[in-house]
Amino acid sequence: MFQIQRTNTPADVVVIGSGAGGGTVVKVLTDLGINVTLLEAGPMLNPYKDFKEHTLPYQVDHRGSGEQAQSYFGQQQWGYFAAPNGYWDIPGEPYSVSPDSEFSWFRSRIMGGRTNHYGRISLRFSDYDFKSYSFDGLGTDWPVDYAEMSPWYDKAEEFIGITGTREGLRTAPDGVFLPPIPPRVHETVIQKAAAKLGIPVIPSRMAMLTKSVHGRAACHYCGQCGRGCKTASAFSSSQAMIFPAMKTGRLTVITNAMARELIVDKSGVVTAVSYVDKNTRTEQQIRCKRVVVAASACESARLLLNSKSALFPNGLANGSGMVGRNLTDSTGYSLAGHIPAFENMPRHNSDGIGGMHLYIPWWELDKKNKDFPRGYHVELGGGFGMPGVGSFHGAGNKYEGYGQGLKNTIRQNYGATVELSGRGEMIPNQHSYCEIDSTQVDRFGIPTLRFHFRWSEHEIQQAKHMHNTFTNIIEAMGGKVTGIAHPEREAKGVSVGGTIIHEAGTVRMGDDPKTSVLDRWCRAHEVKNLYVADAAPFLGNPDKNVTLTIVALAWRTAEHLAADMKKGDA
């Protein structure tokens, strides 16, 4: 028998998705005394069991290659020791890519989403990022500006805890910072080499606690942030936002709940969320007064597009036709180099916080006659990383042979590799979007997405600039470029779309309902009790990773929603 389970009393607020955006909304609303129900498509997270933070490779028989040796055959989706955060391919949940496009879609199915694992680079967007059309005639201005966003960034930074220093750079606006962390050897040398080229290298802005904040312990510098942090010293929405909210008694959590459709009444307001309980594959409905969709840019678009009704034949709140459009990802390009000066360097613990201690903010904003608009930032890699499966395949294939000689060569070169990774802005274009693939449903019967994606000449030229810059820096260090550091995604000179995992733009905000889905508060123009709180509302995708702005914007959205509630949903 097909029976739909419905709740009786409508929930005040249902939040769909528990990542950076959903976590923030949950935190802000429960702090304000509002009851929230959270739907997460994956299971609950138990950091103490699920995070393999301090495990050494030899503590498992397969050393991290996977129980069935997956990493040796290109079948490991994500490192064995990495925090459980999601997949490139989810069994039974396909998506398609148009024949003229390349796109890879990373999806999370776990409490906290990608924040359990993400790089935690935390950069404010600049004034010109919010007013990009006014700045250079490309893209679209946001309905908010930097001055309006700045206090929300303050709140986000103060709560999350971000390292950094005040630099006074327009391309890297200052924020509320915890103390920076000292640079590693390779970072100091890169800094000196880059200075010769007129390129600034400054302390990184990372969501790791160099001091204890809000009851979260200070970092213990094991460098394993990507594996998840048991002490929550590296930010995750699960540990820092959702678990504390659960303790308030105001949060109801429903896990393994895959949202299928938002159901509207005749007046065009959302009255319930239909979702699949994955454990039983039964449809459930939760009635609600308001819904905040925070399922990640493309899942949020998918949910709206799949919520069709007589009132909304093109998908919910999609009178503008903009749902799914303007899909962007960051550009990615990286070079590795061998630095002879680092050979046989005295050994030491170079872990620190996971990821870079210094970085390069964009430095050519004011340069005339560039080959491309906007810019990119550069992430620095190197040091004595923990050996893992695959760490020395490059050396084995390059030096060949065997025996003591090979061993000596590997010892000499350990820690002598640097990696420079560019992450740049993509200007939204009409060729990059997602839509419902009418030929396919997933294992829950939910229609799936089809992606279209194309870099424009702007991004291609930008990646060439990265190549030249990184080559110059490596050579200024006395080193030699050894090749693209991530050929699996960057062999064509710029990353495959989606692989940097910074999707944005698919449910855009704006003041004009004809050209945008959401208003300036990220509330749908056409549906007064529907909000979106992830990177879907973004009007651009600047060279500053999306998460901090997701949190700041979601915070603003949540407080506005709470104010509306107080006024009786004006």
Place this chain on the structure above:
Amino acid sequence: MSDNPTRRDLLIAFTATGLLTPALAQHVHEAVTEAKSLDPGADYKPKGLTDHEYQTMRKLAELIVPGATDSGAAEFIDFLSSRNDKMAQIYTGGLAWMDQEAKHRYGSDWLSAKEANQTALLDLIAYRKNDSPEIRPGIRFFAWARNMVLDAYYTSPIGMKEIGFMGNQVLSSFSVPDEALQYALKRSPFANS
């Protein structure tokens, strides 16, 4: 360098925040610095390989990376061969190829051959420049074996200690030893600027 806090200090610090399990990371560093052997010795019963294949793999691993026996390289490869058919095929096939080749060249299987003959065959298959249709299967197999023995060795306590990995520890603060920084700076192009 920073001082490591004691386990007790950490427990007190973390208990105050209510956020950490007692499973602290201190043991990690101790385990590495002990550099204990992962060689299970004569009692080991191979799971995916035959006894002969396993003994051959032990010898091959030790020649590829001296110390690999203690790093558990043969057991690592045996384990994965028991978990993945493709992996089993690579190793049972590759080791059999080496035996056949040794029989043709030296009149015995590879493991029974004199060490000079054992290495003479490796000297052929350890380099792409020696590629020919006759020894191509050996070259391909050796590339697999070399990569996986390197994996096993450098992810073991012995290999980590030998290469000098000192991380994945619990520290109260992070700093870089000046000795290392000066070493790198003196050898850099801008040493005198």
